[in-house]
Amino acid sequence: MRSNESWFDKVMRWGQVNLKEDDPLTLDVDFWKRYWQRTKIHGVTINAGVGVAYYPTKIPLHRKAKFLGERDVFGELVAAARQLGLRVLARLDPNWGHEELYKAHPDWFLTDAEGKPRQRGQATPTASEPQFLSATPFAQHDVLYSTCWNSPFHREFVLAVMTEIMERYDVDGFFTNGWPPTNWHPVDMSLVCYCPHCLEKWRKRGHERYPEKPDPSDPLWRDFVLFVQESIEEVQTLWTEHTKRLKPSAVFIWNSHGSLSTGLRWEKFVQLADLLNDDSQGRRVGEPLWVSGRCGKVMMAVAEGKPVLRITGVWQLGQPLVRHIAKPAAETTLFSAEAVANGQRLWWHVLGAELYDRRWLEPVADYFSWLAEIEPYLRNIESLADVAVVWSPQTFWLGSWTNMQPSPTDAFNGWYQVLLEGRIPFDLLPEWKLATETIRRYKVLILPSQTCLRQESLDALKEFVASGGGLVACFEAGTKNLWGEKHDIGKWSELMGVLRVDEPPPPLRHCYLRILDQQSSHPLLNGFDDTDILPGATYLSRVEKAEDTEALCDFVPTYPVHPPEKVYPDPKQTGLPLTFCRERNGRSVYLAMDFDAAFWRSRLPDHKRLLLNAINWVRKGEPLPVTVIGNGLLDVTIWRQEKSVTVHLVNLNTPNLFGGPITEIVPVGRQELKVALPEGTKPIGVKLLRAKSDVHVTLQGNELTVTVPQVLDHEVVAIELG
Secondary structure: OOOOOOHHHHOOEEEEEEOOOOHHHOOOHHHHHHHHHHOOOOEEEEEEEEOOEOOOOOOOOOOEOOOOOOOOHHHHHHHHHHHOOOEEEEEEEOOEEOHHHHHHOHHHEOEOOOOOEOOOHHHOOHHHOHHHOOOOOOOOOOOOEEEOOOOHHHHHHHHHHHHHHHHHOOOOEEEEOOOOOOOOOOOOHHHOOOOHHHHHHHHHOOOOOOOOOOOOOOHHHHHHHHHHHHHHHHHHHHHHHHHHHHOOOOEEEOOOOOOOOOOOOHHHHHHOOOOEEEOOOOOOOOOOOOHHHHHHHHHHHHOOOOOEEEEEEOEEOOOOOEEEEEOOHHHHHHHHHHHHHOOOEEEEEEEOOOOOOOOOHHHHHHHHHHHHHOHHHHOOOEEOOOEEEEEOHHHHHHHHHHOOOOOHHHHHHHHHHHHHHOOOOOEEEEHHHOOOHHHHHOOEEEEOOOOOOOHHHHHHHHHHHHOOOEEEEEOOOOOEOOOOOEOOHHHHHHHHOEEEEEOOOOOOOOOEEEEOHHHOOOHHHOOOOOOOEEEOOOOEOEEEEOOOOEEEEEEEOOOOOOOHHHOOOOOOOOOOEEEEEEEEOEEEEEEOEOHHHHHHHHOOHHHHHHHHHHHHHHOOOOOOOEEEEEOOOEEEEEEEOOOEEEEEEEEOOOOOOOOOOOOOOOOEOOEEEEEEOOOOOOEEEEEEOOOOEEOOEEEEOOEEEEEEOOEOOEEEEEEEEO
């Protein structure tokens, strides 16, 4: 560990007991103190104040927890944590206020065009349906009101609470729950506010009205998006600076999320943070288990080397939501494993100090104890993956504002599933980093269908291929800028090796690719020896090949799917090519249909094979950093530490991969790994960290071969380097 590390660089495991208002009646501090020891955490987050205070606050209108009484539960828990040498974050919830605060300061709250308070998700008016609630005064809940970030609530009241907490208690910083409001989705109409503070700021920008709807082509909407982002960043800067004035070593951590469509301006957001968190606590209905790993990749892609703590809820995200029912042990372990394997540090989170369901306690303690045992092998310096999927957040904003088809999420998830099944370690590369030195780390870049790019990014990709890199792109990837406007199509055509003919036609059905006779032996078509056709997709780009580009398949147009007598194609060739490859020092493959999104929708193996063949061809036969041979579905990641290389194998071989929660772990059998060691290093020891055993290895040149007998849940192959 570097001697100049700050305290927040050192923390690897975290915990959070998210207090409820009735917890002061039953809180057992000693129980939680013992559990903190069992899970071997380095720090805890404890509810402090703003929405409701868990200490005897002196600030007017800073409402104390309903059942706090004479207790100071925040102070009790802080003292217990400090006795164990733990770091402490004071949790603040600035999203809402009670009715008495609203009556005293209605201008502090989100307001609609009629002057009424606007409700957001963090302030659900639970009392609006009293017939479904307990009639006892004990259980009756208040209507809450959503606060506005441009008001004195965020810019004065929250600062006063921070000052009071820091002056009274020995804490290491603050954490906000559910804030900023764009932490997992883009700016939308729910963020339009007519409070006097917002109206004044909006008018100073030269506007007399708000946009009527999200419209990326409308300059008014574009400025509104920027207005919200800048207002949020002003508050973040204010809170950060105030925290540092109160205690220079303290940090302020905002709630962020590893969402593909996060509305944050990551370039700005990360610069303000010492430590990041990813509040991706579970998977929603229908999400794959690996969404946990995807969130990890998102956050690691933007973190700029700063630590990222992943909040994992011990409760289930189902429909209906059941926040007091524990995840099954298998779901808890594998969801957590996906986060750790993709570079994050774990933070367990339980809702309420009074446990109605205690089934989560053992699996969380077991997994956290194991993480403590292997801690040196989790202090990653860098990912060794040399393939990256380009991630453009603004593409997903456009998708939500305009119902873009095919869905950018479908296309992205299609590639994600393909790479997992192909056992190819990969990173996410943020679009804004294409024009930086970061691009040089990779040998292959992937552009999913619909990916929007700025002009500098197009230029950087052209240079990347010219310098020997490999590029694979689908459908309309790269044709539009970050606001959905068409690029100079000539420059796009030059990158892709095709000539644009026309706009894409309407969605297609029951169409195919015909393999051109003279191209059947091309490596891009490996595995298709016994077929003349391949399945098409839904969306088609109208292009022709450029002079130095090869076309491998052409288009077989739509024809009937029933009755059987009519299921036959026109025998004539259309001459409309769909798959293109080109070599100009580096290699590129352009696929003129949305095969990535189609794979996500239908899981057709031919689509997967075509996409994997494209990656293999543009790599020019160079081996992957790690090759894993065996049965089953594994998430394979590879990392370098100061004195080691680790390969994580997370077992995704489960019938509930796309359902959930997982209730049974199905072991995966023997796996053979071939690991390309970093140049200039030699292995001095290899062990399996989950199985807790050494393994036999062979070394040929710089390639190490390791056999893993079995993967139960999360195996880590640790290679000590000399």
